[in-house]
Amino acid sequence: MFQLSKKLPNDAVVASHILMLRSGMVRMLSAGIYSFLPLGYRVIRKISEIIREEMDAIGGQEFHLPALNPKEVWEETNRVAAFGDTLFQIKNREYVLAPTHEEIMTFHARNVVKSYKDMPQIWYQIQTKFRNEPRPRSGVIRGRQFLMKDAYSFDTSWEGLDNSYDLHDKAYRRIFDRCGLKYFVVGASSGAMGGTGSEEFMVKSSAGEDTVAYCKSCGYAANVEVAVSRVNGVERDSESKSIFEISTPDVKSIDELCEFLKIDETQCAKSRVYIHNEKPILVLMLGNDEVNETKLEKVLGGAVRPAHPDELKEISGADAGSIGPVGFNGRIIADNRLKNANNMFSGANKNDYHIGGIDFNRDITNVEYSDFRIVKSGEGCPNCEKHLEVFPAIELGHIFKLGTKYSDSMRAFFTDEKGEEHPIIMGSYGIGVERVMACSIEQNHDANGIVWDKAIAPFLVHLIGLNLKKQDIVDTCEKIYNDLNQAKIDVLFDDRDVTAGFKFNDADLLGMPLQIVVGEKKLKENKCEIKIRKTGERFDIVLNELQNKIKELLQ
RNA sequence: CGGGGCGUGGCUCAGCCCGGUUAGAGCGCCUGGUUCGGGACCAGGAGGUCGGAGGUUCGAAUCCUCUCGCCCCGACCA
Numbered sequence: 174m175f176q177l178s179k180k181l182p183n184d185a186v187v188a189s190h191i192l193m194l195r196s197g198m199v200r201m202l203s204a205g206i207y208s209f210l211p212l213g214y215r216v217i218r219k220i221s222e223i224i225r226e227e228m229d230a231i232g233g234q235e236f237h238l239p240a241l242n243p244k245e246v247w248e249e250t251n252r253v254a255a256f257g258d259t260l261f262q263i264k265n266r267e268y269v270l271a272p273t274h275e276e277i278m279t280f281h282a283r284n285v286v287k288s289y290k291d292m293p294q295i296w297y298q299i300q301t302k303f304r305n306e307p308r309p310r311s312g313v314i315r316g317r318q319f320l321m322k323d324a325y326s327f328d329t330s331w332e333g334l335d336n337s338y339d340l341h342d343k344a345y346r347r348i349f350d351r352c353g354l355k356y357f358v359v360g361a362s363s364g365a366m367g368g369t370g371s372e373e374f375m376v377k378s379s380a381g382e383d384t385v386a387y388c389k390s391c392g393y394a395a396n397v398e399v400a401v402s403r404v405n406g407v408e409r410d411s412e413s414k415s416i417f418e419i420s421t422p423d424v425k426s427i428d429e430l431c432e433f434l435k436i437d438e439t440q441c442a443k444s445r446v447y448i449h450n451e452k453p454i455l456v457l458m459l460g461n462d463e464v465n466e467t468k469l470e471k472v473l474g475g476a477v478r479p480a481h482p483d484e485l486k487e488i489s490g491a492d493a494g495s496i497g498p499v500g501f502n503g504r505i506i507a508d509n510r511l512k513n514a515n516n517m518f519s520g521a522n523k524n525d526y527h528i529g530g531i532d533f534n535r536d537i538t539n540v541e542y543s544d545f546r547i548v549k550s551g552e553g554c555p556n557c558e559k560h561l562e563v564f565p566a567i568e569l570g571h572i573f574k575l576g577t578k579y580s581d582s583m584r585a586f587f588t589d590e591k592g593e594e595h596p597i598i599m600g601s602y603g604i605g606v607e608r609v610m611a612c613s614i615e616q617n618h619d620a621n622g623i624v625w626d627k628a629i630a631p632f633l634v635h636l637i638g639l640n641l642k643k644q645d646i647v648d649t650c651e652k653i654y655n656d657l658n659q660a661k662i663d664v665l666f667d668d669r670d671v672t673a674g675f676k677f678n679d680a681d682l683l684g685m686p687l688q689i690v691v692g693e694k695k696l697k698e699n700k701c702e703i704k705i706r707k708t709g710e711r712f713d714i715v716l717n718e719l720q721n722k723i724k725e726l727l728q
Numbered sequence: 729c730g731g732g733g734c735g736u737g738g739c740u741c742a743g744c745c746c747g748g749u750u751a752g753a754g755c756g757c758c759u760g761g762u763u764c765g766g767g768a769c770c771a772g773g774a775g776g777u778c779g780g781a782g783g784u785u786c787g788a789a790u791c792c793u794c795u796c797g798c799c800c801c802g803a804c805c806a
Contacts, residue, residue, distance in 0.1 A: 184734095184799050204798065256806065273806070307729075307804060315805095382805085640764045674766035681766095692765055702765090 187380035189614040190312030205309025205317035215631035270303035283585035297324035313607040320606040353626030374570035381565035390559035398467035403553030407514040414530035425494030457507035623684030632665040635685035
């Protein structure tokens with residue numbers, strides 16, 4: 174069976190990982206490779222079944238494709254190179270382990286989907302994917318092998334794709350709702366671009382690898398790389414002082430500068446030097462605002478990197494902490510918040526000196542403005558009057574309009590009404606099945622263990638018989654067990670010969686929604702006890718009313 | 729790939745710096761008995777290539793070299 178542990182596994186850090194190990198749901202075989210033990214696999218099956226039902230409901234047909242793929246199929250779309258080291262390659266034959274299945278689905282589609290009459294189609298599977306992650310982490314959340322529900326849509330038109338995409342969007346919401354997850358959707362529509370090319374379904378979690386800005390009032394959600402917020406720029410003082418230099422020994426950071434000069438950070442312009450196309454660029458930010466490198470790259474076009482310390486000295490004549498726009502030899506760009514600013518403080522390009530009285534309009538020529546900020550928690554939502562929260566999140570699912578990328582390169586063509594050939598218009602839609610499980614635990618646990626949502630709990634009822642040397646307790650438990658099973662209620666019977674406390678604590682750790690405790694004292698009154706795991710509420714119930722009460726509580 | 733940490737019974741770890749009996753503890757496991765509503769107790773017992781290879785030494789868990797694995801931070805991430 175499964176082994177439970179009260180010990181904290183010292184290799185696990187995030188709650189879901191710790192609890193999955195402690196409760197015997199999974200066991201690690203190798204880095205990023207986990208065996209699902211009977212209890213954990215029941216959860217996977219329940220989640221999979223919910224996914225199947227909702228995929229079938231939008232007309233999906235389930236496939237089961239090979240994980241082992243001939244490399245040549247992947248060469249057709251040039252994705253052997255695109256995936257690079259992430260793609261597992263078999264050593265003794267020209268095979269790869271599939272990291273996803275666009276190629277294979279397209280391979281099948283081009284053989285059978287030949288006419289506009291054959292579409293639309295939605296094909297999906299729930300299958301193991303392999304990715305050679307450089308660094309697996311957080312247990313099952315980022316593994317080298319993981320279960321994914323991947324679906325692909327095939328349409329004759331872009332309108333058809335919109336429709337297939339929309340069906341998936343709705344199905345995904347139903348799936349995650351049914352799994353009891355609190356999630357939100359990050360879409361291209363939330364970004365600056367408008368339109369809907371892709372949406373990510375995210376769950377807030379400290380184990381997350383993405384950072385998102387979210388407004389719970391209006392639902393605005395965006396990856397922090399592209400998120401924007403309502404923040405005020407600097408107000409221009411009516412009087413512009415002239416430039417003056419100040420000695421600021423050992424002052425490196427904006428905080429130190431503010432402390433030293435007794436000024437507010439909104440009077441400071443922070444300098445960051447980046448290298449773009451081998452040339453230095455000075456980026457000015459207001460106060461302690463952080464530079465968003467993604468936004469920077471978008472504005473500049475192409476990759477940037479922070480300048481190394483020795484480069485800084487060479488470029489500006491000073492070390493980090495004393496660099497500023499006045500006298501800087503090179504291109505200067507600034508965040509929108511600094512537009513029209515005057516009486517500002519910044520580095521003097523001379524170690525241990527700063528300059529005050531900087532007027533951006535007067536003293537810095539050719540400065541270009543744009544939004545370069547990383548938004549922070551508490552800032553105004555760009556879409557409503559409320560405020561943004563910034564936090565890490567896990568990507569649970571992704572829906573994506575592929576278009577003709579794969580059908581073009583793999584020549585998956587169909588014939589339209591006029592007899593003309595066109596590439597099939599495709600969409601692709603994924604859900605990380607283990608991630609659903611892990612996220613559910615992340616959202617539903619307490620100090621004692623997991624608190625399963627009944628939709629995906631491995632069992633609905635955890636039956637505990639105390640002192641199984643007493644025959645009447647054993648008999649009662651077996652009757653309850655059989656009756657519940659007959660009523661199609663999944664029940665786990667803890668028939669181990671261990672002390673009561675042991676069983677209680679394990680039951681709390683495993684987290685089935687309801688616990689039934691059969692003990693000697695209450696059995697004498699023909700009663701047993703029900704405990705609701707989520708609330709901790711406990712009460713007695715007469716045995717012949719037990720089943721109805723259980724059914725009622727599971728409603 | 730860079731930085732840091734760790735590999736010793738099933739689990740958590742001590743021992744290593746400073747080499748020297750038969751490698752320890754707690755938990756778990758097995759046998760018998762007592763106990764039985766929030767992690768009981770008594771008695772007895774089993775279980776270890778000290779991650780691996782090589783080296784130094786009369787002698788290596790301990791020192792040296794290499795190697796494999798795992799975790800954490802960072803880089804990367806369709």
